[in-house]
Amino acid sequence: MRVLMVNAFHWLKGGVERTLFDETRWLEAAGHEVGHFAIRDARNAPSPFERHFAPAADFAEDTPAWRQLRQLPRAIWSAPAARALAGLLAEWRPDVAHVHAPSRYLTPSVLAELGRSGVPMVMTLHDFKPWCTNRVLYAHGAPCERCRGGHHWRAAVTGCVQRSHAKSLVGAIEAYAHDRRRAYAGVRLWIAPSRFVRDKAVSLGAEAGRMRLLAHGVEHTSPAEPPRDLPARFVLFAGRLVDEKGVRLLPALARSLAPVPLLVAGEGPLRGWLAERGGGSLRLLGHLASPALAAIRARAAVVVVPSLFPETFGYAVAEAQLDGRVVVASDVGALGELVEQGASGLLVPAGDAAALALAARRALEDPAAPAWGEAARARSAKAFEPRTHAAGLVALYREAIGAASAG
Numbered sequence: 001m002r003v004l005m006v007n008a009f010h011w012l013k014g015g016v017e018r019t020l021f022d023e024t025r026w027l028e029a030a031g032h033e034v035g036h037f038a039i040r041d042a043r044n045a046p047s048p049f050e051r052h053f054a055p056a057a058d059f060a061e062d063t064p065a066w067r068q069l070r071q072l073p074r075a076i077w078s079a080p081a082a083r084a085l086a087g088l089l090a091e092w093r094p095d096v097a098h099v100h101a102p103s104r105y106l107t108p109s110v111l112a113e114l115g116r117s118g119v120p121m122v123m124t125l126h127d128f129k130p131w132c133t134n135r136v137l138y139a140h141g142a143p144c145e146r147c148r149g150g151h152h153w154r155a156a157v158t159g160c161v162q163r164s165h166a167k168s169l170v171g172a173i174e175a176y177a178h179d180r181r182r183a184y185a186g187v188r189l190w191i192a193p194s195r196f197v198r199d200k201a202v203s204l205g206a207e208a209g210r211m212r213l214l215a216h217g218v219e220h221t222s223p224a225e226p227p228r229d230l231p232a233r234f235v236l237f238a239g240r241l242v243d244e245k246g247v248r249l250l251p252a253l254a255r256s257l258a259p260v261p262l263l264v265a266g267e268g269p270l271r272g273w274l275a276e277r278g279g280g281s282l283r284l285l286g287h288l289a290s291p292a293l294a295a296i297r298a299r300a301a302v303v304v305v306p307s308l309f310p311e312t313f314g315y316a317v318a319e320a321q322l323d324g325r326v327v328v329a330s331d332v333g334a335l336g337e338l339v340e341q342g343a344s345g346l347l348v349p350a351g352d353a354a355a356l357a358l359a360a361r362r363a364l365e366d367p368a369a370p371a372w373g374e375a376a377r378a379r380s381a382k383a384f385e386p387r388t389h390a391a392g393l394v395a396l397y398r399e400a401i402g403a404a405s406a407g
């Protein structure tokens with residue numbers, strides 16, 4: 001089968017791209033042919049399809065609002081991206097297109113081009129972009145559904161897109177334009193990586209009959225050599241250093257856990273804030289490549305995932321569980337589906353610093369905790385098995401192709 005993966009980025013920017021590259025590798029191992037479509041970027045992984053990629057664009061968080069406004073027509077409906085995709089489809093005809101996160105770099109113009117070309121589409125819901133103007137149902141420190149029902153003007157008032165009212169206005173205009181064009185109507189099947197995503201998307205307006213549940217696959221990462229100065233016992237946080245990941249809870253957690261150190265792996269805008277407030281028991285490791293992070297994670301006594309926003313899956317939890325680590329996580333979004341309270345880890349209310357510290361200390365001290373880690377390892381090895389995931393994808397692709405053939 002020929003599968004075209006469509007995503008804004010073709011470099012390992014985050015969890016979306018990790019899913020895309022994993023699925024590409026697993027599908028190719030199963031004998032399928034996989035192509036890619038993204039924007040041009042100096043950071044892109046090599047691809048035989050890169051000459052067909054869309055022209056570069058710039059809507060990054062640090063891009064000034066005036067520059068984003070200047071690119072507004074392309075943010076709403078990217079004619080350059082649609083033309084580039086048409087060129088690819090003229091030379092390489094896929095059986096199905098798997099859309100991940102086109103965002104404003106590609107826009108749903110590429111979905112329209114796939115529809116015009118008669119290519120059946122499935123789309124993974126990595127976020128809630130079709131219904132939520134800022135994608136993540138979270139704004140200014142709290143869950144947010146102000147735009148529910150297509151009221152995107154509320155995003156501009158709230159300033160929820162990259163903490164900018166001007167950028168939120170761009171997002172609102174974009175969202176209204178997509179609603180008017182029924183931009184996502186051509187998606188044959190939606191792939192939800194968790195029950196939370198499935199149920200939330202349906203409540204926001206997705207057609208239940210086109211929703212399919214398929215958790216992401218996760219494979220064990222071969223670790224590098226651990227650092228020589230790694231503490232004998234420590235707690236680990238690994239993730240982007242941003243508000244929604246619960247990073248502002250970490251200094252208080254570190255003080256509560258002392259003398260057991262809290263190691264923090266990752267980069268982001270809150271690194272300087274953490275460095276100023278962390279104290280001696282909080283150790284910043286910076287960004288780590290996957291093998292180096294795996295080496296540290298495999299030796300952590302506890303892994304904390306204190307997210308504040310509704311996670312759609314939870315790679316940080318799943319990876320720790322594959323390593324048999326005890327996880328303390330916020331009971332928010334899909335995380336509660338991965339952690340079984342008191343059986344494979346501990347759940348705490350999102351944003352509750354005292355509960356997080358209490359649970360982390362319990363995970364360090366409870367004699368039953370090692371058994372939680374082993375239970376998590378056994379469950380995750382089965383639930384996230386890559387070959388099973390790839391087979392699930394192929395079944396969904398065939399369903400979408402069959403639905404297209406039936407009219």
